[in-house]
Every structure is written in C-alpha cells, then in structure tokens.
Amino acid sequence: MSEICTADEAMARVHDGDMIAAHNWGISGSPGYLFRALVERGVKDLTLCIPNLIPLPEGFVERGLTDPTILIPQLKKIISPFFGARGIMSRFSEAFFDTLAKEGRLEIEASAHGSLMERLHAGAMGLGGVYSPVGVDTIVEEGKEKRTIDGVDYIFERPLRPDVGLVKADKADTLGNLVYRGSARGANPVIAMASKYTIVEVFDVVEPGVLEPEMIVTPGVFVDCVVRIPDEDVYSEKRRPELMQLLAEVMLARGVQSEAADIEGGEE
Amino acid sequence: MSEICTADEAMARVHDGDMIAAHNWGISGSPGYLFRALVERGVKDLTLCIPNLIPLPEGFVERGLTDPTILIPQLKKIISPFFGARGIMSRFSEAFFDTLAKEGRLEIEASAHGSLMERLHAGAMGLGGVYSPVGVDTIVEEGKEKRTIDGVDYIFERPLRPDVGLVKADKADTLGNLVYRGSARGANPVIAMASKYTIVEVFDVVEPGVLEPEMIVTPGVFVDCVVRIPDEDVYSEKRRPELMQLLAEVMLARGVQSEAADIEGGEE
C-alpha cells in the first residue's frame, strides 16, 4: 500500500550501493525535489540509471534547483544514453573526474535510449535478458554476447531492476495511482514498474476517485511512497511560473536555442 | 496515416497464411465485428495469436455475434494460453478435430498469458527473443532453448510480429488515436503496437482534439485502418443494452455463474 510521507522519510529507504533509476530530460518530469533529498541523505556508491544526464543552465542551481549531475560525487556507476558533456565538465573540474577515474570510482556505461527502456522493462517482467538489434557494431556491444537469429545480429541486454525508483508525476491519489502531464511522462512510468521500491514526488495528492480510472497511467500497486512537494518549495506547482520565467530568460539570452541546447556534441 | 474504411475494405489486407492477433475475453474488448468480416473474407491457413479462445454461450451466435472459435476452419495454427475447451468441442464435432489433426492442419501452441504479451512486446520492439522465467519445467518449454542466468532458469521465447492486428477500441479520432473503456482494454494496445498492419473497430469516430492527449492509449501511428461499426449492427453501441440483457439472461439461467464460467477445466 502506498504511503504519503516526506522526502526525508522516503530517503531513509535508500542505502549505500543501491541502484537508483530516475527520469531526466531537463526540468520537466525529472524528480529534482527528490534528487535534492538524496544529496542530503548522503548515501554513496550508488548506481544511477537515467535516460539523460543534463545539467541545468547557470542560474538554476543557485535558486535551489537540482539536476542529476549534482549526484555524481555519490555515484560509483552511471548507466545512461546521454551525457550533457560540456555542462558536466564545467560543473566539476577535470581534476575531479581524473581522480574518480584513477580511483576506479566512477564507471560509465553507455546505452541507447530504447535499449535502456527495454532493460528496465525486462527487469519489471522478471526476464533474464533480451536480444536487441540496436547498437550492433558500436561501443554499446562491448563485453556483451552477440547472437545471430534468423540472419539478424543482436546484442544480449541484461535486465535492470533498480532498488529504488525516483519518479516525478503530476498528481497522485492516496492509493498511489499516478497521472502525468505532457512530455513530463517520459521514462517515469517505466521506472515505477521496474523498481523494487518506488518513491514519487507530486504537485498534489487527491482523494481516490478524483483521477479517472481510464486516465491513470501508473496504478498504485507500483508506488510505495508519495511525497507531496511543499507549497513554498521552488519545485512546487505554485512556483512553476517563476521557473518558466527563469527558463525563458535563459533561452532569450541564448537566442533561438533551447534548454537542452548544450547537449549537442562537437560538430552538431 | 490512418484511414477510415469499411470492414470489407480493411479485410482486403488479410491474405492466406497471415499471422493474425486479436484480443478475446468474452464479448467486451474482442473485435467480433472484424471476426465476422474475416469469416466472410474467407482467407485460410491463418495463424491466430489470442489470449483466450472463449466460445460465446448459446443464443449469441444466432443473433449475429461472432467469437474467435468461428475462425477455426480458417486456421492452421493457434497460439493461445487458454482454450474454452468444452465450448469448442460442442461447437465443432470431435470428428472435425480428428480430421484437422490427421491432416496436420491445426497446430496448437500453448503459452502463458504474460509470455504471450511479452512475445508481442518483443515483436513490437524488434527483439530477437527474450528469456522468460515462466513455464520452466512445463509443457510450455517443449522445443525451446533453456538457459540458466545467475542461477535462475529461463525459457527462450521468440518474438511475435503479426501481419495483421484486429483491435477493438471504444473510440478513435480521425488520426487513428484510440481510447478504450474499462476491462475492454486488455491486450488491444499491445496488439496494435506489435502488428505490421492494424485494423481497429470502434463504436465511434471523433474529430482530432476530442480525445484528450493524456487519455489516448494507442497513438494513431500504430493504426492503419479504422472501421466504425454501423449503427444498425448487433455490435453497435446503440445495441449494447440488448447484448447486456441477453448476457444477463444467460447468467441468470446458470445461477451465480459468469459469462466465462465454462472455461474452467476439470476439477476446478
């Protein structure tokens, strides 16, 4: 049964060495309020599974917002398809990464977006692994079994079953049923299903029956813990116009470019 | 782009030897209107993937309703987890099945519900196969590769990528976006995603924008052909109260038992 609790209470469930999964595609849909609580919890040697690792533009962290790169000092491994490289390098010194690498403390495992979703799905379904056609002949296949089936080459992808899923939803009811809004849905429903223990941050908690049974995306059985973001917090629904304004200023300062514009590598 | 067409026009896309997928769990959510059109189309040597093969109770077929067992004479193979045995045997004579078996014309492949969903998902994702823990040491593993991964036994399950998916939805918009109602959802969204060509029967077709973007379950890109059930048809929304009445009569005649009560085997 889902419990309603605070972020601190929820984080007590996270331990050293855990595998954590979370969504990230900029601010929207990413559990920034829970990231901040995880930093405060101070656990270490975590493995993080995340579709993107995109640093926030300047000016956001100063206002109390948190992106997943903030977690890097607590990680021993990152499994991700996309690293906002320049932003990460500007946040942490090159010396910092050199030290991590020398100490063997930060392992990076690259994946394709679809394969990461499929590995989480496989974990959720209790599978031993799947043969995926994506990433053949690329860095993604390194160290993985290859197999040709009916003339097509595949890579063996192992399931991911995170110890803790950090999920961002729009609203929950008191039974833990979740709805999302727009493109903020992302990997959140997949992470909720794949994780052994699922913690959700929401703008609002409503009574059962308020969310239509046809609109519920994540049924409450997958949700262990619902955290309502306090009204005064920078992540609260009340303060979203302020965030939007800040984001707009950043975008205007850059011209036509977008929040995630600095994710583009090299030539592109 | 999804087209709006008649059942006859849609069926022109089905050919001898095709693999067909459809949902069945009694009347609700099962594409009975399209089954009838498929019988009329008269193609043969089909393979049918279906979660259940449940004959309708007596009195329904007489009113123009169709269940998937009606398709048996057109099939060369059925992949299904559940056969409403007594009902099937009463519809077709034992001699009929003996003839099919002797001619090698009807192959039955048993599956578990979850494994059937997973094989359709694997087909949709382009996978070469998955290792499933369900069905180990049972009839389901016959002829399949087995593998132990991290101490757990798995069966290798091959993907299913049906040539044609027959889907029942509640409503479509003209872009082919679909919504479902209640437990009628079933395997329909999975079948829509897995099939190379997806035909949908709906009670109603609405303009884009009528279905809320958060409520759409099957995005239109997976839908090739939308068939609106004509108002006068026994499957139309208008005539659902009549069906419900008929079903209630059957249930009352049986006592507390349910539509699918005769699906229970032997001792149970």
Add this chain to the structure above:
Amino acid sequence: MKDRLTEELLAMRAAQEIRPGDYCNLGIGLPQLCASHVPAGAIVQSENGALGYGPLVGPDDVEKMDLDFIDAGGSFFTPAPGMAFFDMSTSFTMIRSGRLMSFLGGLQVSEKGDLAIHSLSDTDEFPQIGGSMDLAWGAKRLVILMTHNTSDGKSKVVKELTLPVSARKCVDLIITDLAVIEVTSGGLALMECTPGWTSEEIQEQTEAPLKVADDVKEMEF
C-alpha cells in the same frame, strides 16, 4: 460422513489471509468467491487489466452490470473510487513484480509446493494455462484454494504431482475444505482443521505426510 467446508466457508477462511493494504489477485473458480469477503483497505487485481474495483454484481442486480467491467473469470464487477484500468502487458508486469499476493485454484499440490492447475492430461489438446503460470511464478505469496479430494476421493495434496506441472516450488499455503496447510522447507505443516475433523482423519485423506503444527487449531470464520 462428516461435513466438509462449503465453498462459501472455504472462501471466507481464505479471505482472512488478506490484510488491509494488501494487493491480491483472485483467480478463476473458488478464489473468485473471496471477492465478497476481502477486508476494507485491501485491493483486488484482475489479470485482464483492472485494479481496485468494487464487489461483484450478484444475479439479482442485472441493472448494475456493465459489459466493460468484467474480471478474469468473466464476472461483472462494480466500480470503486481509485480503481484503474490498464493493458495486459502492464497487468502481467504487475503479476510478475512480486507486489501481489495471489489466490489460485488447484488440481494438485505436492509436498514441495509444486502446483498443477492447467490441465488434466499431458496430451490435452486444449490446455487452460491462462495467467496461472505467471501468477504462480510472480506472487509475493501464493495461496491455493481447492477441494481436498477429487470427486472420486483421491487426495489432491500429493507427494509428487501426477498431473502436468504448472510451476515448481511456488505454493506457500493450501486451503481446502478439510484443512489449512503451510508449505515449509521441511514439508507440509497442518495448521488448521475443519471443525469436526481430527488431524489423523485429515492425514487419512491426504497422500502427502503432514506434520501437525504444535499450535494446530480448529478453523474459524
């Protein structure tokens, strides 16, 4: 001959295993009858894609039946606040997640906890697996509800399955019209007897050896 439990009493006893806050899948047959006895605050799942719905519609309430509100056994359920609908892929992710307890019927259970449920013969042309293999594999706790003996008097609690196996070492608890039996690493433990029946009498009806629990008691409803 002594009375065995009625189906209704069996279902009532079984429903006591469900606590408020539990999520439980109720299989076809005897488990369906538990739906009326589930405690408040427990949540029922149906494999065709529904969670948290209300009680089943009785035969006297035809006007409450909704064609699109059916459970796995084809019975009509009533809506309840907070219920959710989802596709069968999501439903079986749920079933395999270890987050549900599961009540299934059974044809045989062995002393190791092996379950036979889907077929009466290895050469059965039309097996009835349905969700049973997934439910048996994925359940947080698997409870089997069945008659203790077949209609011709054979024990359904056996040393080794003679019917086709549905899943190995999966059963946690067996509830029959004669007894409540726990499957332990050391074999079967007789926990409760149907009123009027002694441990010895139940053992006589049972092929597999039963260890009588120290605190064995009479079933209560």
Add this chain to the structure above:
Amino acid sequence: MKDRLTEELLAMRAAQEIRPGDYCNLGIGLPQLCASHVPAGAIVQSENGALGYGPLVGPDDVEKMDLDFIDAGGSFFTPAPGMAFFDMSTSFTMIRSGRLMSFLGGLQVSEKGDLAIHSLSDTDEFPQIGGSMDLAWGAKRLVILMTHNTSDGKSKVVKELTLPVSARKCVDLIITDLAVIEVTSGGLALMECTPGWTSEEIQEQTEAPLKVADDVKEMEF
C-alpha cells in the same frame, strides 16, 4: 568562396521529403529546424514521448511556453488537436516499428550508408547516443541533415567512417549545405546541387566517390 546553404534553407529542402500523412521524428540540431516547414497533414514525433504537436514556440512568444511541452531537443512546442503523450517505452516501440521516417544530424556518413553521430572519439567519456541508434535502426526512411564539411574543411561524406559508428547501412538520403545525395546499393548518387555549385565542385569537397544522377538538378526551395 561560393555560398553554401544557410541552416534555414537546408531545413526547408529537407522538409520537402516529408509528405502529408507521413510520421516523422525530428532529431536534435538541424532536424529541429524542419519543424516550422513540415507540410500540413504530416505528423511529428518526439522521442521523449509526444506525437502530433504543433509548431515550436519562438523566442518572442515566451508566454506561450509550457514547461511540460518540450521536444527531444528541449525546445517548447505548442499543442495541436489530436496530439498524444506516452511513456518512453511506447515511444521507442514506435521508433523501432518502422512506421516513422527519421531526420537525424550526423558527424559522418559513409558510402555504404553507415552513420556516425554520437561521439567524436572512441575514448569519449561522455558519449551522446540518446535515441540516435534506435532511430537509425528503426526508421522507415532515414535522412541525415549535416554540413558537408567539418569546420576545418574535411569531408563528412566518407569512404569509411573514422569516427565511432552509430549504426551500419542505415542512411537512405543525405542532405547537406552542398548537395542531396542518395545512398544506393551501388554507392552514393548525387541528386541535387546547391545553387551555384557544379557536380565537379561538390565531388572535390567529398571524400567518397559520387555518381552523378542522370537527372541531377539544382536544389529548389
């Protein structure tokens, strides 16, 4: 030196490949710019989980921006009737289904249609694969939009990739600021030249050999 296409003109030419009724994924970078030129009746997909949304919000329309309406590149889009949102698993099922055409950027394309897009080095600590490998594998038709040469003048249309491969034999069409090039089983075919450039001049800028199509023509916008 002769003028090459502006990014805007390149995007306009590329958008001509999309027809009414097509579903198209627009990748990060140059492909995003096509969003404003997609013909009516074509439907755009974004890998983070949106289909059928409207044009992007320009920098002058800040008040139209919605924090929860972002595309894969992080740009804000406007709503449109019939748009749908879904999770990333559904999105990549769509991407791998062969039902979408796909526009991606590129670092290099080989004459066999191999694509390099995610990294500038084999030892890159922070690769940027994202959805590119899935999109390249699953596209009904894959169109690469890129500058013809690197900033230091090297050809990006090459005999063999020197950068890490993202997917083999996947590219159908290359659109650069110099040319439209089709990848055929017999090699690269030069279909269109940027106004003011001859086939010979384009070949000089291109490492891989180009067969000039019989009906080669000047690009139109």
